Amino acid sequence: MENENYEIIVENLSKIYGNKKKNEAEIVALKDASFKIKKGELVVILGPSGAGKSTLLNILGGMDRATRGTFLLNNKDVTKMNEKELAEYRRYGVGFVFQFYNLMPSLSAYENVYLASSLVDKHFDPHEILSLCGLAGREKNFPAQLSGGEQQRVAIARALVKNPTLLLCDEPTGALDSKTGAQIMELLYRVCKEQNKTVIIVTHNKAISIIADRIIRVSDGEIVSNEEIANPKQASEIEF
Numbered sequence: 001m002e003n004e005n006y007e008i009i010v011e012n013l014s015k016i017y018g019n020k021k022k023n024e025a026e027i028v029a030l031k032d033a034s035f036k037i038k039k040g041e042l043v044v045i046l047g048p049s050g051a052g053k054s055t056l057l058n059i060l061g062g063m064d065r066a067t068r069g070t071f072l073l074n075n076k077d078v079t080k081m082n083e084k085e086l087a088e089y090r091r092y093g094v095g096f097v098f099q100f101y102n103l104m105p106s107l108s109a110y111e112n113v114y115l116a117s118s119l120v121d122k123h124f125d126p127h128e129i130l131s132l133c134g135l136a137g138r139e140k141n142f143p144a145q146l147s148g149g150e151q152q153r154v155a156i157a158r159a160l161v162k163n164p165t166l167l168l169c170d171e172p173t174g175a176l177d178s179k180t181g182a183q184i185m186e187l188l189y190r191v192c193k194e195q196n197k198t199v200i201i202v203t204h205n206k207a208i209s210i211i212a213d214r215i216i217r218v219s220d221g222e223i224v225s226n227e228e229i230a231n232p233k234q235a236s237e238i239e240f
Contacts, residue, residue, distance in 0.1 A: 008166075031222050035216055039196065094164050095162055101148075108141060113157045172201060207239055
């Protein structure tokens with residue numbers, strides 16, 4: 001079957017805030033989004049602020065529920081999960097990387113990553129993941145002792161240590177300078193290809209999209225294109 005080649009299948013996914021029955025104004029944040037993603041793809045969801053990118057990412061990450069539509073991950077319908085199942089999905093299935101790192105300031109780099117690993121039964125060794133993310137020798141440093149790029153590397157390590165199915169990144173280079181941003185994208189690219197992880201990056205920055213296997217463009221809450229890229233470029237070629 002055609003769908004067997006896809007890890008993610010999204011069909012007619014919509015999110016509407018507000019309730020007409022309660023005399024609340026309805027805001028359509030996402031309208032009938034449909035797309036498919038193969039395992040191990042690096043996907044860039046591209047669009048301006050307010051386009052619906054983060055709403056879509058939150059639904060894929062189990063942090064928000066769709067108003068209607070379906071989202072299948074390995075043939076399991078995430079939209080039909082109850083609260084307990086959704087919590088398990090967030091815990092085991094998804095790793096999150098945010099723009100502003102969200103590290104625990106009172107914990108070292110190692111402790112931030114170890115804390116995430118302690119939440120799941122099967123996980124990678126925190127030391128190995130920190131080394132993979134270029135932080136060997138920096139494990140004992142606290143976030144305030146690390147640069148912005150190093151803090152983002154810790155955040156990526158924290159997301160990866162759980163060995164999630166999906167790695168979801170919301171503007172991961174937004175708080176970084178261009179050189180550091182390129183280094184972070186190089187790391188995400190390596191994680192995707194070396195670990196065969198599906199990585200989904202939400203961004204307004206078109207420059208990032210050159211390394212994508214798939215570019216999904218969003219505007220005014222709608223998917224306007226879904227393009228599979230035959231020959232993506234290297235992260236070192238990104239010009240911020």
